[in-house]
Amino acid sequence: MDDYRDTHADRKDGEALVNPVVAGVARAIHEHRLPPGTRLAETELSDIFGVSRTIVRSGLQELAHGHLVTLKANRGAWVAKPGPDEAREVFEARELVEPRTAREAARKATAAQIDRLRQHLLEESSSLTSREYGQALRLSGAFHIEIARISGQRTLLEFIETLVGRSALIIALFWRNERARCDNHCHSTLLEAIARHDGKEAEEFMRSHLVDIHSALRFDETDENGKDLRSMLLPPD
Numbered sequence: 001m002d003d004y005r006d007t008h009a010d011r012k013d014g015e016a017l018v019n020p021v022v023a024g025v026a027r028a029i030h031e032h033r034l035p036p037g038t039r040l041a042e043t044e045l046s047d048i049f050g051v052s053r054t055i056v057r058s059g060l061q062e063l064a065h066g067h068l069v070t071l072k073a074n075r076g077a078w079v080a081k082p083g084p085d086e087a088r089e090v091f092e093a094r095e096l097v098e099p100r101t102a103r104e105a106a107r108k109a110t111a112a113q114i115d116r117l118r119q120h121l122l123e124e125s126s127s128l129t130s131r132e133y134g135q136a137l138r139l140s141g142a143f144h145i146e147i148a149r150i151s152g153q154r155t156l157l158e159f160i161e162t163l164v165g166r167s168a169l170i171i172a173l174f175w176r177n178e179r180a181r182c183d184n185h186c187h188s189t190l191l192e193a194i195a196r197h198d199g200k201e202a203e204e205f206m207r208s209h210l211v212d213i214h215s216a217l218r219f220d221e222t223d224e225n226g227k228d229l230r231s232m233l234l235p236p237d
């Protein structure tokens with residue numbers, strides 16, 4: 001039951017400690033396997049991840065801190081279900097900060113970082129070709145995070161990581177249109193501007209890319225999918 005603590009003891013210096021509940025739930029949200037509003041029962045999570053209830057609770061707290069989970073006193077935890085106002089705010093925040101990090105990334109990117117972005121884009125497009133849409137979605141969010149990392153602005157990076165996670169829920173709820181997801185073509189245009197170290201273009205492409213996604217969201221209700229927690233959390237083989 002105490003895998004998490006054992007991992008903690010074994011980890012190498014400087015290696016970030018990741019709670020498996022946080023990693024598993026966040027990944028399932030990013031891959032659209034775990035829809036907004038899903039009940040997250042402590043005992044079931046403890047069973048699925050093979051960790052104690054204490055670890056499950058601290059994981060849920062951490063996820064709530066990142067706005068991916070909603071905790072209700074004495075009632076339990078649910079995957080967060082952002083409303084239209086929250087969705088607009090998240091995208092407005094991204095439209096404010098990400099053009100800035102794209103500009104900085106274009107100025108600072110090293111040849112090795114540009115190669116990694118290219119590699120990332122190839123993985124994204126091969127997931128699309130093999131119809132692994134969940135994985136493609138997660139990789140497209142990670143592409144935005146990678147650009148923020150290259151910009152070297154750590155405070156903005158943390159903020160963008162949270163916003164990208166929340167966007168996965170927003171897109172799951174309000175996506176009614178092909179345009180409301182990161183498309184590979186937009187990402188490759190962005191990457192080429194970064195590779196040319198053209199900060200101004202990178203900034204403009206990022207802004208118009210985010211405005212496109214935002215304007216393609218439709219703010220009405222969706223249905224529940226009726227699947228059980230285990231099948232949503234554990235990726236298919």
Ligand SMILES: [Zn+2]
Nearest residue numbers: 140182183209
């Ligand atoms: Zn994108």
